[in-house]
Amino acid sequence: EAQVTQNPRYLITVTGKKLTVTCSQNMNHEYMSWYRQDPGLGLRQIYYSMNVEVTDKGDVPEGYKVSRKEKRNFPLILESPSPNQTSLYFCASSWRAAGTDTQYFGPGTRLTVL
């Protein structure tokens, strides 16, 4: 089954404790993105990747890092999480750039930073 998976689905952590949210897709898509969803703000793009080893900032990259060492995986790293990063996070993938193609979304990761 074609899908985007994220782990963990739920995470409660404390300020400053490094964490990684994993994202994996099995569709051989070249493009992947991370978004955060906050009430009243919709989804905002954090980072995107056009291919292996090619990443760039989205609209709200501060406090986040990403890497794309393999085509299927696109982990989101919070090196020193803060309470304002409490949010619902979605990973998405597509054949071509997000702005031209259908994006397939993961189920989301709900992060709480205390």
Add this chain to the structure above:
Amino acid sequence: AQSVTQLGSHVSVSEGALVLLRCNYSSSVPPYLFWYVQYPNQGLQLLLKYTSAATLVKGINGFEAEFKKSETSFHLTKPSAHMSDAAEYFCAVSGYNFNKFYFGSGTKLNVKP
């Protein structure tokens, strides 16, 4: 940067009634436009997209949207609402480099029996 504005954070309709969700975009160049739907506790899925072909775009589940350049609008409609349409709907627009992507703030649709 590109942006979209969705009027009405909550819309309530009766089952069988017309659904109209409003979206206006901000751009001097006609962008690519999208509507995504998020069912409760799920990720998003594509409803439909406009990519400068036909201005009336048909999507899944009976939804359609019309691109109107003169009004910079891309409103989503469905002639007859079903209970299963209750969800949050997001209008979205591509950035100028097409890698960036901008969502609106979303409209929650409630369908009353």
